[in-house]
Amino acid sequence: xxxxxxxxxxxxxxxxxxxxxxxxxxxxxxxxxxxxxxxxxxxxxxxxxxxxxxxxxxxxxxxxxxxxxxxxxxxxxxxxxxxxxxxxxxxxxxxxxxxxxxxxxxxxxxxxxxxxxxxxxxxxxxxxxxxxxxxxxxxxxxxxxxxxxxxxxxxxxxxxxxxxxxxxxxxxxxxxxxxxxxxxxxxxxxxxxxxxxxxxxxxxxxxxxxxxxxxxxxxxxxxxxxxxxxxxxxxxxxxxxxxxxxxxxxxxxxxxxxxxxxxxxxxxxxxxxxxxxxxxxxxxxxxxxxxxxxxxxx
Numbered sequence: 001x002x003x004x005x006x007x008x009x010x011x012x013x014x015x016x017x018x019x020x021x022x023x024x025x026x027x028x029x030x031x032x033x034x035x036x037x038x039x040x041x042x043x044x045x046x047x048x049x050x051x052x053x054x055x056x057x058x059x060x061x062x063x064x065x066x067x068x069x070x071x072x073x074x075x076x077x078x079x080x081x082x083x084x085x086x087x088x089x090x091x092x093x094x095x096x097x098x099x100x101x102x103x104x105x106x107x108x109x110x111x112x113x114x115x116x117x118x119x120x121x122x123x124x125x126x127x128x129x130x131x132x133x134x135x136x137x138x139x140x141x142x143x144x145x146x147x148x149x150x151x152x153x154x155x156x157x158x159x160x161x162x163x164x165x166x167x168x169x170x171x172x173x174x175x176x177x178x179x180x181x182x183x184x185x186x187x188x189x190x191x192x193x194x195x196x197x198x199x200x201x202x203x204x205x206x207x208x209x210x211x212x213x214x215x216x217x218x219x220x221x222x223x224x225x226x227x228x229x230x231x232x233x234x235x236x237x238x239x240x241x242x243x244x245x246x247x248x249x250x251x252x253x254x255x256x257x258x259x260x261x262x263x264x265x266x267x268x269x270x271x272x273x274x275x276x277x278x279x280x281x282x283x284x285x286x287x288x289x290x291x292x293x294x295x296x297x298x
Contacts, residue, residue, distance in 0.1 A: 002083045003038070003290035006205050006253065008224070010267045012073040013279040020046075020066040020073060023269030027077040028060040029204070029255045039080040046070045057263075059256040064269075075267050080290060083207070085250030093142065094234035100135070100142045101196060104233065112198035112231060115259055118190050120169050127170050131191035146230060146240065147247065149191055153184050154245030167261040181243040182261055185226040188242045198231040202239065203264040204255040207287045224266055224285060229257060253287065 008027060031037050042050070048064040055061050066073075096102055109116065122128055134148045158178040162168075170190040173179040179187070182203075189199040206225040227241040237257075239248050246252075258264040271278075 001085075002207070002250070004081050004083060004207055004253065005286075005288055005290050006079040006081065007077070007284070007286045008079075008205075008266070009074065009076040009284045011282045011284075012271075013281075014071045014073075014271070014273060014277045015279055016274060016277050017069040017071045018271040018273030018277055019069045020048075021270040021272070023048075023064045023066070023075070023267060024265070025062040025064060025075065025077075026059060026203070026256050026264060026266050027075075027079075028062070029079070029081070029253070030058070030060055032254075034084045034086070035254060036082040036084070037079065038082055039078075041078045043074070043076045045072065045074040055263075057256070057258055059258070073271075081253060083250060083253060086248050089248065091143065091232065091235040091238060091248075093232050097233040098142055099139045100145050101138065102142070102233075104198065108198070108231070108233060115198045115200050115231075116193060116196070118193045119260055120171070120186075120190055122171060122190075122194070127174060127190060128194040130174060131194045135195070142232065145195075146192065146197075146238075149188060150240045150242050150247065151245045153188055153242035157184065157187075159184075159243060180226075181241075182226040184242040185228045186261055188228045188240060192228075192230055200229045200231075200237070201258050201261050201264055202227050202229050202252075202254055202256070203258070203261075203266065205253040205285065205287050206241075206244075207251040207253060209251070224283070225252070226261070226264075227252060 027042070028040055029035055029037055044064060046066055046068045048066040051063045053061050053063070104112065131149065134145060134152060160178045160180060162180045167186050168179050168183040170187045173183045173187045185201060189201060192199045203224060203226050227239055229237040230240055231237050239252055241249060241252060256264050
């Protein structure tokens with residue numbers, strides 16, 4: 001078990017005071033057997049009224065109504081978490097699903113729904129052909145296939161920090177040979193869906209022991225992170241991080257799971273102002289071994 005402190009500050013700046021529309025915040029994880037939320041703090045400037053809800057996936061979401069205009073908007077979250085690792089890479093997959101291809105049960109297919117379907121156009125079958133290229137034989141070992149796909153993205157694509165909003169379509173990532181963690185997660189999700197697996201998008205954070213003076217370093221720390229969940233009968237949802245080529249890694253800190261990346265934006269909202277008022281946005285994220293006295297900015 002690791003106790004970690006996550007600090008996530010988002011700052012928007014404007015040339016003149018603007019009126020803020022309601023904002024949607026997806027910053028608070030849910031308790032589970034592998035993740036316990038010990039403490040959560042949220043600071044807003046200017047002040048706002050919070051309303052909490054669970055979205056269609058069961059994620060914890062806050063809607064903020066800001067009470068006054070301003071030329072700066074700050075959303076700062078501090079979480080204290082206990083992360084429990086699996087301690088083993090042995091997955092209790094049902095015998096019938098250990099060999100690919102397999103067929104999900106009727107109940108599983110019903111419940112997985114659109115998470116079994118590809119969401120992005122592939123008119124020439126490029127993505128499907130790329131995914132099929134990892135199928136060494138039929139039948140083949142399910143975990144070996146998924147591991148090869150995960151490693152194929154890790155070793156075959158160049159990681160690139162992107163500050164643009166949104167996520168690259170999978171075909172664009174495939175053609176460019178580069179992308180961010182969100183792009184790699186979506187590419188893996190669409191690839192395994194093309195092979196018949198149920199998959200979903202996960203957003204959260206990545207703990208890098210190197211930032212606490214330990215090794216080894218990992219890619220994607222110091223910012224929000226994204227990876228894929230793939231559903232295997234018996235084992236359930238298994239975390240695959242194609243950015244680092246890891247599976248069910250203890251350093252992944254899940255905040256939310258969604259069908260598509262567009263549904264997993266940590267801070268989303270708008271404003272009313274003059275043309276040219278928006279000056280920019282900055283995001284500062286740190287994940288460290290537990291600080292016993294986390295303090296939010298005033």
